[in-house]
Amino acid sequence: MITINLIGYGNVGQHIEKMLVNLSQFRLQCIYSRSKFVPCSTNLQVVHTLEELPFADLTIISVKDDAIGFISNKLPYENSLVVHTSGSQPLNVLATKNRRGVWYPLQTFSKQKQIDYSKIPFFIEIENQKDALLMENLTQKISTSFCFIDSEQRQQLHISAVFACNFVNHLLMISEEIARKNNIPFQYLLPLIKETVEKIEYLSPKNAQTGPAIRKDFMTIQSHLQHIESEKYKKVYEILTNSIIHTYEL
Amino acid sequence: MITINLIGYGNVGQHIEKMLVNLSQFRLQCIYSRSKFVPCSTNLQVVHTLEELPFADLTIISVKDDAIGFISNKLPYENSLVVHTSGSQPLNVLATKNRRGVWYPLQTFSKQKQIDYSKIPFFIEIENQKDALLMENLTQKISTSFCFIDSEQRQQLHISAVFACNFVNHLLMISEEIARKNNIPFQYLLPLIKETVEKIEYLSPKNAQTGPAIRKDFMTIQSHLQHIESEKYKKVYEILTNSIIHTYEL
Numbered sequence: 112m113i114t115i116n117l118i119g120y121g122n123v124g125q126h127i128e129k130m131l132v133n134l135s136q137f138r139l140q141c142i143y144s145r146s147k148f149v150p151c152s153t154n155l156q157v158v159h160t161l162e163e164l165p166f167a168d169l170t171i172i173s174v175k176d177d178a179i180g181f182i183s184n185k186l187p188y189e190n191s192l193v194v195h196t197s198g199s200q201p202l203n204v205l206a207t208k209n210r211r212g213v214w215y216p217l218q219t220f221s222k223q224k225q226i227d228y229s230k231i232p233f234f235i236e237i238e239n240q241k242d243a244l245l246m247e248n249l250t251q252k253i254s255t256s257f258c259f260i261d262s263e264q265r266q267q268l269h270i271s272a273v274f275a276c277n278f279v280n281h282l283l284m285i286s287e288e289i290a291r292k293n294n295i296p297f298q299y300l301l302p303l304i305k306e307t308v309e310k311i312e313y314l315s316p317k318n319a320q321t322g323p324a325i326r327k328d329f330m331t332i333q334s335h336l337q338h339i340e341s342e343k344y345k346k347v348y349e350i351l352t353n354s355i356i357h358t359y360e361l
Numbered sequence: 362m363i364t365i366n367l368i369g370y371g372n373v374g375q376h377i378e379k380m381l382v383n384l385s386q387f388r389l390q391c392i393y394s395r396s397k398f399v400p401c402s403t404n405l406q407v408v409h410t411l412e413e414l415p416f417a418d419l420t421i422i423s424v425k426d427d428a429i430g431f432i433s434n435k436l437p438y439e440n441s442l443v444v445h446t447s448g449s450q451p452l453n454v455l456a457t458k459n460r461r462g463v464w465y466p467l468q469t470f471s472k473q474k475q476i477d478y479s480k481i482p483f484f485i486e487i488e489n490q491k492d493a494l495l496m497e498n499l500t501q502k503i504s505t506s507f508c509f510i511d512s513e514q515r516q517q518l519h520i521s522a523v524f525a526c527n528f529v530n531h532l533l534m535i536s537e538e539i540a541r542k543n544n545i546p547f548q549y550l551l552p553l554i555k556e557t558v559e560k561i562e563y564l565s566p567k568n569a570q571t572g573p574a575i576r577k578d579f580m581t582i583q584s585h586l587q588h589i590e591s592e593k594y595k596k597v598y599e600i601l602t603n604s605i606i607h608t609y610e611l
Binding site: 334 | 426427449467468469470471473474476480481482484506508510513514516517518519520521522523524525526527528529530531532533534535536537538539540542543544545549550551552553554555556557558560561562563564565566567568569570571572573574575578580581584585588589593594596597598600601604605607608
């Protein structure tokens with residue numbers, strides 16, 4: 112049985128705990144959390160200082176990016192396998208006293224919403240080749256999708272994900288706000304939004320582009336700009352419209 | 362039987378033709394297209410000059426925004442019902458010699474992709490109340506979702522749709538480009554993108570926001586900006602990051 116310690120019990124940490132429940136060969140033995148209130152579902156050991164952590168074959172660090180290095184250095188054991196789960200941090204933020212790796216699940220986790228973990232792609236980086244199989248085995252028990260990439264690729268992947276998820280969500284928020292202020296229920300926009308995303312399974316986003324900007328329909332663009340109340344959203348409209356126009360000029 | 366003329370056989374026009382096939386009570390009798398090549402599936406009359414158009418109870422104008430007024434004025438009949446399908450044009454671009462309306466299907470139409478028309482929301486505006494029932498009947502034969510709104514609301518709805526569809530697609534294109542340039546197949550991002558959209562059926566986009574900007578994680582934001590090669594995409598990243606930060610400061 113391969114023992115696991117989970118360090119951090121925030122948004123991602125709580126989802127990782129759920130992923131690790133009832134896996135064969137792997138056993139989550141201990142969670143470290145600064146918070147005294149840890150509502151974990153299983154009867155496992157919870158500690159609030161790093162010194163209390165028992166040795167584990169694998170330690171998963173899922174804390175804020177700027178705490179990863181510090182925490183990995185304070186672990187009370189050496190020569191074990193330690194991975195972090197951050198998309199934007201390189202492998203070498205981890206202290207060298209343990210064997211190092213990254214295990215990055217590419218998904219947007221909300222506390223309020225359940226997720227089908229089997230569809231989450233995991234991006235693995237591993238320092239010592241002998242640990243690759245262990246991470247591969249663990250990942251395959253959770254998901255059907257994983258890939259080995261290095262720190263530089265993961266950084267770029269994280270940027271790519273910010274565009275595809277965080278920024279997309281913000282545009283949906285702007286869209287919702289404009290609809291709501293004009294007494295149009297946002298529900299009416301959901302089929303359009305779904306189709307926008309479903310389309311790109313068949314067409315590349317570059318070929319799926321529609322709308323006034325790609326048509327260079329400056330009459331509509333001008334009219335839209337006159338009708339957007341918020342200066343901030345007007346700026347977003349302009350930048351994205353220009354970016355679309357320039358993309359298709361090349 | 363209510364007869365229909367369809368004016369325009371572009372991207373949207375071709376989808377409208379498909380919507381009108383085999384409806385009870387309504388019959389598409391004639392298509393006007395400037396192009397000599399009209400690959401319509403049914404055996405209906407196709408004309409290439411407006412003078413040839415036979416009278417119809419309903420005329421659907423689905424042409425470029427700046428041609429709607431001109432074409433509605435050149436129709437060879439009066440006192441009929443004429444609607445356009447544009448999201449951004451007001452009802453009053455139509456000539457007054459016919460009874461006027463708007464019939465706006467809110468969807469992103471691609472020639473290469475089939476669409477379930479029954480889920481498309483139609484937004485109807487009608488000048489004479491007596492025509493409302495006809496448009497309602499027609500719409501209900503095609504879709505389960507429709508709504509009466511005025512020209513000002515439709516203008517705002519169109520802006521809302523540009524954010525939710527055209528701009529979202531452009532962000533997906535940027536995301537795809539960054540992933541591809543770093544040898545990461547875009548397929549790996551699809552579960553994240555799907556979840557981003559599925560989430561907003563349960564959570565408002567405002568409550569669903571995740572990522573470095575809402576966390577005010579300036580270390581990650583700085584690092585991303587340093588790693589984005591394209592100056593254009595860097596600008597998009599900055600504007601959207603600032604917009605997110607300011608949204609949650611209020």
